[in-house]
Amino acid sequence: MxxxxxxxxxxxxxxxxxxxxxxxxxxxxxxxxxxxxxxxxxxxxxxxxxxxxxxxxxxxxxxxxSVSGMHFKDSDFSGKRFYGCNFQNCTFADVHAEQCKIRISIFDFSIFSDCNMTGSNIQFSSFAGAAFSHALFTNSELVHNNFNGITAVQSSFDDSDLYNSRFIRAKLSQTSFRNCNIKRVCFYESVQDNISFKLSNTREALFSPETLAEIYQ
Structure with missing residues (x-):
């Protein structure tokens, strides 16, 4: 650690x-x-x-x-394995991290812009308050993670396993969760604009009543 x-x-x-x-x-x-x-x-x-x-x-x-506050641009983390690392308040721009494995690491309040993390395996990690713009998590294992308070714009979690992760009070815009496992995923008090949960098991996720009404309307 x-x-x-x-x-x-x-x-x-x-x-x-x-x-x-x-x-x-x-x-x-x-x-x-x-x-x-x-x-x-x-x-x-x-x-x-x-x-x-x-x-x-x-x-x-x-x-x-531990490199809190550092900026990474055009970096290639593909295939890397991170354990017990601290990337709080970091900025990631045009970073490739395909097939990346991350455990028990912190990315709170970091910024991800035009980053590709497809096929990653991230568990027991925190992205609280982070901002994602054009970020790709497609086809990833993202279980037991903290995404509380994130802002995600034009990003994709498609075809991913998000079991038991949390998006409480997240602001999600034009972001997709298609064909995802969202069992026990908590979206309480999240703000959602043009979000797709197509083919995902929404009945096993946790939503605020007003959000749930929008999903099934």
């Missing part, structure tokens, strides 16, 4: 930039921690960004990475 140490900059409560080595949990804490500051306040952000980008590119398995 990533470090919970906070930035050494005065009055900053953001997590430090942290990266576990390829030896992961067998490596000493001092060797894994390479910054006492968050990405915003580190003295050499370009070098840190280059290190992180190279680290991800050179490893198929990434454990305990």
């Amino acid at each position: 990533f470090s919970f140490d906070l930035c050494a900059y005065k009055h900053c409560n953001k997590p430090v930039v942290f990266c576990a080595s390829e030896d992961n949990l067998d490596t000493s804490y001092e060797k894994r921690l390479f910054s006492s500051y968050c990405y915003e306040h580190c003295k050499n952000p370009e070098e840190v960004h280059r290190f992180v980008a190279d680290y991800i590119a050179q490893h198929d398995v990434i454990v305990g990475l």
Whole structure:
């Protein structure tokens, strides 16, 4: 898991930039921690960004990475496996992450623009408050995830398994959930505009009464 140490900059409560080595949990804490500051306040952000980008590119398995606030553009995470990572407040633009595997990781309040995550397997992770624009999760395993408060515009979750995930108070516009398993998925108080649940098991999902009326009208 990533470090919970906070930035050494005065009055900053953001997590430090942290990266576990390829030896992961067998490596000493001092060797894994390479910054006492968050990405915003580190003295050499370009070098840190280059290190992180190279680290991800050179490893198929990434454990305990914490890079809150970092920007990724035109990156290729396809086939990568992330465990216990922190990507809070990150920006992902034109990122390819097909067939990506993610476990127990945090993407809260991150921005995803024109990203392709088709065929991914993401479980026990949080995207609370994140924003998705033209994002593709088609044909993915997305079970036990937190999508509470997200904003999704012109995005697709088609042909995916969303079992026991949550979209409470999400704002969903022109986004499709066609042919999905949405058993025990909670959409309470979500705002939906031009949403399709065609061929999905909506009777096994949880909707607010007013939303349910719109679905079956």
